[in-house]
Amino acid sequence: MLATLLHCCAGAAAALTSGTDLLVARGLTRREASSVEARYRRRHRTLLDTEELEATFASLDALDLRPQQAAHLLRSIELRELRAAATNHDGAFVWCSYKKALCDCSAVPPSLGTAATATAAATDAAPVEIVSPQLLSVDCEFNPLRVAAVDETGTLRLDALFASTGAGTPANPRGMLACDVAATPCQPQAELRDTLLALLAGAAGPSEGCTWVAHTPQQDLAALGLSEAELRDAGVTLVDVARLGGAAAGQASSLKRMAQAHLGVEMHGGGSRHCAVQDAVVTLRLYDKLKSDDDGGGGGGGGGGGGG
Numbered sequence: 133m134l135a136t137l138l139h140c141c142a143g144a145a146a147a148l149t150s151g152t153d154l155l156v157a158r159g160l161t162r163r164e165a166s167s168v169e170a171r172y173r174r175r176h177r178t179l180l181d182t183e184e185l186e187a188t189f190a191s192l193d194a195l196d197l198r199p200q201q202a203a204h205l206l207r208s209i210e211l212r213e214l215r216a217a218a219t220n221h222d223g224a225f226v227w228c229s230y231k232k233a234l235c236d237c238s239a240v241p242p243s244l245g246t247a248a249t250a251t252a253a254a255t256d257a258a259p260v261e262i263v264s265p266q267l268l269s270v271d272c273e274f275n276p277l278r279v280a281a282v283d284e285t286g287t288l289r290l291d292a293l294f295a296s297t298g299a300g301t302p303a304n305p306r307g308m309l310a311c312d313v314a315a316t317p318c319q320p321q322a323e324l325r326d327t328l329l330a331l332l333a334g335a336a337g338p339s340e341g342c343t344w345v346a347h348t349p350q351q352d353l354a355a356l357g358l359s360e361a362e363l364r365d366a367g368v369t370l371v372d373v374a375r376l377g378g379a380a381a382g383q384a385s386s387l388k389r390m391a392q393a394h395l396g397v398e399m400h401g402g403g404s405r406h407c408a409v410q411d412a413v414v415t416l417r418l419y420d421k422l423k424s425d426d427d428g429g430g431g432g433g434g435g436g437g438g439g440g
């Protein structure tokens with residue numbers, strides 16, 4: 133009897149050790165690896181075997197993550213949930229440096245001629261062939277201070293950290309992985325502001341400046357050092373989607389509630405961090421959905437928003 137017990141324990145210990153080693157090889161400490169295994173055991177009432185672990189690693193590897201990102205996911209998400217998210221249909225979930233998780237923020241990654249050029253425009257001379265967006269959905273997150281802008285085609289035009297003082301060091305990168313901080317452009321407020329204004333004015337010139345779409349943008353504008361008057365002077369129409377859809381003045385509904393009500397989209401759930409890219413995409417979808425209802429209703433800055 134005792135012998136059988138001892139044998140069982142030894143077997144379990146052996147299984148644990150190899151799983152731990154595999155997790156440690158992926159950048160977890162031994163302690164973290166043990167808690168990953170304990171969590172798995174509690175949830176599934178069975179030991180974590182190497183087969184399950186290897187399958188999870190394979191699904192993570194297919195996402196092309198940085199080692200730090202993959203290690204973070206292994207630590208923070210239950211393994212089967214992680215594998216389910218990672219193998220979710222045609223890559224709908226991507227690594228999100230805002231949430232430090234897999235996120236369905238669906239903005240098309242910036243490519244040459246869009247965000248890359250726009251960002252360069254702030255530091256360099258004349259912007260080369262920026263295709264002027266008609267709509268730009270802008271959102272800031274404040275901890276750390278970041279800004280994202282997505283255009284009407286769903287292309288990410290800007291995703292940057294605010295620099296503290298002139299230099300390229302972010303103001304407060306707390307809460308981000310070091311590899312994400314290193315990979316995120318970091319610019320002083322004045323440059324970010326100029327980048328956005330250049331995008332908004334675009335090649336079309338101020339007379340055909342585009343529409344800045346946002347959800348309750350006052351704080352974001354303040355963070356960027358921009359005023360509504362300045363945007364108006366630059367020919368930019370500012371639309372606050374919180375004022376669309378029949379919302380009474382001063383009765384702005386949260387983005388989460390509006391997304392639920394008008395798009396059937398669940399976001400900001402379970403206390404997860406907000407993602408500026410996702411917020412910008414959802415804001416854009418809300419604008420599309422609600423603008424026709426409010427046509428002529430004077431939601432936000434400049435009324436109708438272009439004839440057609």
Ligand SMILES: [Zn+2]
Pocket residue numbers: 228229230231235236237407408409410
């Ligand atoms: Zn995201």
